[in-house]
Amino acid sequence: MPLRMPRRLQNGFDLETGASVLDVEVLAEKAASLGRAGQRVERTLHDLTEADPSDPAHGDLLRQAADAVYGYFVQRELLGFVRHDDAIAQYGIPGAVLARLGSR
Numbered sequence: 848m849p850l851r852m853p854r855r856l857q858n859g860f861d862l863e864t865g866a867s868v869l870d871v872e873v874l875a876e877k878a879a880s881l882g883r884a885g886q887r888v889e890r891t892l893h894d895l896t897e898a899d900p901s902d903p904a905h906g907d908l909l910r911q912a913a914d915a916v917y918g919y920f921v922q923r924e925l926l927g928f929v930r931h932d933d934a935i936a937q938y939g940i941p942g943a944v945l946a947r948l949g950s951r
Contacts, residue, residue, distance in 0.1 A: 884922045892941075909943060
């Protein structure tokens with residue numbers, strides 16, 4: 848008679864326990880939160896690039912973009928992503944925004 852593993856141990860992620868359901872919910876919320884932070888980065892960077900650099904509101908837009916990027920970086924780090932080079936390239940984050948963060 849062949850031995851087989853108990854069904855509970857065959858799956859790496861058992862969704863029948865309360866803890867597993869909670870883990871799935873937490874992962875989903877982490878992903879959604881990162882997505883919302885990324886959308887804020889996109890929105891503020893778009894507003895910044897559309898603005899005239901000589902406009903007095905440009906400094907405020909630069910601050911808003913830096914705040915959004917900072918929040919996005921913090922969210923990424925909470926998820927374990929400590930290098931941001933790919934995010935900087937993906938969003939095309941300008942050096943002026945990064946300088947506000949103290950990274951350049």
